Amino acid sequence: MQIDNAMAELGPIFAGRVSRAPAILAQHGQSETLAASGRPDAVVYPQTTEEVVRIAQICARNGVPMVGWGAGTSLEGHALAVRGGVTVDFTQMDAVLAVYPEDMLCVVQPGITRERLNEELRATGLFFPVDPGANATLGGMAMTRASGTTAVRYGTMRDNVLGLEVVLADGRVIRTGTSAPKTSAGYDLTALMVGSEGTLGLVTEVTLRLQGQPEAVSAAVCAFPTLSDAVDCVIATIQSGIPMARIEFLDTASVAACAAWAGMDLPAAPHLLVEFHGSPSGVQEQAERYGELAGEFGSSGFQWARAAEDRARLWRMRHQAFQAILASRPGATAMVTDVCVPISRLAEAVAETHEDIARGSIPGPILGHVGDGNFHSVLLIDPANPAEQAEAKALANRMAERALRLGGTITGEHGVGSGKIGLMEAEHGLAWDVMRQIKQALDPANLMNPGKMLRP
Known part of the structure; x- marks a missing residue:
């Protein structure tokens, strides 16, 4: 070099x-x-x-x-x-290059954040729906195939990126995808690049699918007697076809940390946070159906948030969950890990993970976007304690192995990076070698984000 x-x-x-x-x-x-x-x-x-x-x-x-x-x-x-x-x-590449309201799409540079994009779209009646919690850049979200709280309704970055401009390792510029709603022309290079974590090229433009701003929005938070009751309610809600915009789970430890951080009065119990989008009558009907269903699983303490400022406060609490949980153990750092499983195996996966963490010596609150089977654990450790670091890594590995056993994946949205390379072969087998061959074809000198995702 x-x-x-x-x-x-x-x-x-x-x-x-x-x-x-x-x-x-x-x-x-x-x-x-x-x-x-x-x-x-x-x-x-x-x-x-x-x-x-x-x-x-x-x-x-x-x-x-x-x-x-x-x-x-x-x-x-x-x-x-x-x-x-x-x-x-x-x-410094953070511009909205074009908005096409009739086609419900826009073209942006990679450095613009999702919050600023939605601010600039406000007057159009459109918005970009993928919400990973952090105010991430759209280029980073595309490269990590980001997901988030609204994925249960609007999908992930995989579903919302229509095309890319990419600079390859040798300086060539390629464009993938089109502005058309669909195509059957050749390999899907957009899908290849989305989630590639910068190992195949540097993204310089992103074409995004937009959604209409909902006429009415209503959100709520409610408690459940047990973790199993809350997760079973999620499964029943999804299987009943109620069109949730968001459905988020927080276990008791997460609720305690978030409530203290945000100054909210919430009982020490597992909670679900939900949101509905649509027409006023549609939202009311969805909320009533969900309320009846949640009642069958023992829900209590419903707090509805219909005003924009009340909803913002509720979701701000959820978006700041990482900071809140980190503050619950002063001086700690965190290993944050996520997995995703089929919705039918969600209750089993969450219960086994909760029991596994409870048997250990470090805190590990569980929360997540459980509407699509994705949940996280924030494993809090003393950065000066090697034993705690080893315990956290072992817990994270067991979470991933459990997800694979249940038909899921080692990560639903955080991605691989350098942290989960050791788990890739277990999920992909020989396909992992195919990924390396693609990398070799596009970046033979291994200059694009080396040391990430692929077999060393």
Whole structure:
């Protein structure tokens, strides 16, 4: 790797937008959770696709790795430069390039965040629905195939990305997908790139599917006697066909932490947070049907939130769950892991995970987007205690193995990064080698986010 030679070429092109300052490198060398460390040798801030092409060409010529960076909110070390090189920070490529209301789609640069996109779409009557909780960038969300609280109704990034512009490792620019609602022309390169975690190229444009803003919205939170009652209610709700926009689960420990953090009065019991979108009459009917169903599972303490500010407060509590849970054990850090299982096996998976954590010595509150079988555990550990770190890793591995045994996946939305490489063969078998062959074809020098997702 010839980083000094690369910097000599990059410096004149990106005057004032390339840095080797220790504070900048440190900012781009840390993760929100316990993940492998890795600082870049330099950080570059492009503003156009053409500048990304120059970065790729210079880095390829000098054998320097490239790692894309958005908001830095990923949880499995995806954006950490574990082999050094150049971090390509897309925060200055944050424009909405076009909005096509009649086609219900838009084209954006990768550095725009989902919250700012929805602010700019407000006057159009449209919105972008994927909500991973964090105010992530759309490029990062595409590269990690992000999901979130609304996936049960609107799908994940896989369902909402129609096309991409991608700079490959040698500087070539390709476009995948079209603005048409569907296509049967050739390999689906958009689907290949979405979720590739920057290992195949750097995304410079994203074409997104939009949704109409619902006429009416209603949200509620309610408690259940036991964890099993809450999860069984989720399964019954989905199987009954009630069109939920969101249905979120928090176990007792998560509720206690979130309520204390947000200053809300919630009983110490498992809770579901739900939301309905549609016409006023439709939302009322859905809410009534859900209320009746939840009552069959012993729900209590219903708190309805129909005003926008009340709903915002309720979902702010859920979105800040990680910070709230982290604060419940001062001085702790966290290993945050997720799995996803078929909805019919959800109760079994959550119950076994809860029992497994309870047998250990570290806290591990459980919460998640259970409407599509996806749940998380925030394993709180003393960063100076190697035994606790080992216990957390063992718990996370058992969660993944359990999900596979039940027909699920090792991660429903967090992705692989460097944190779950060791579990990929168990899920994919020989298909994991096929992924490596695709990588070899597009990036033979292994310069695009090396050390992530694929077999070493």
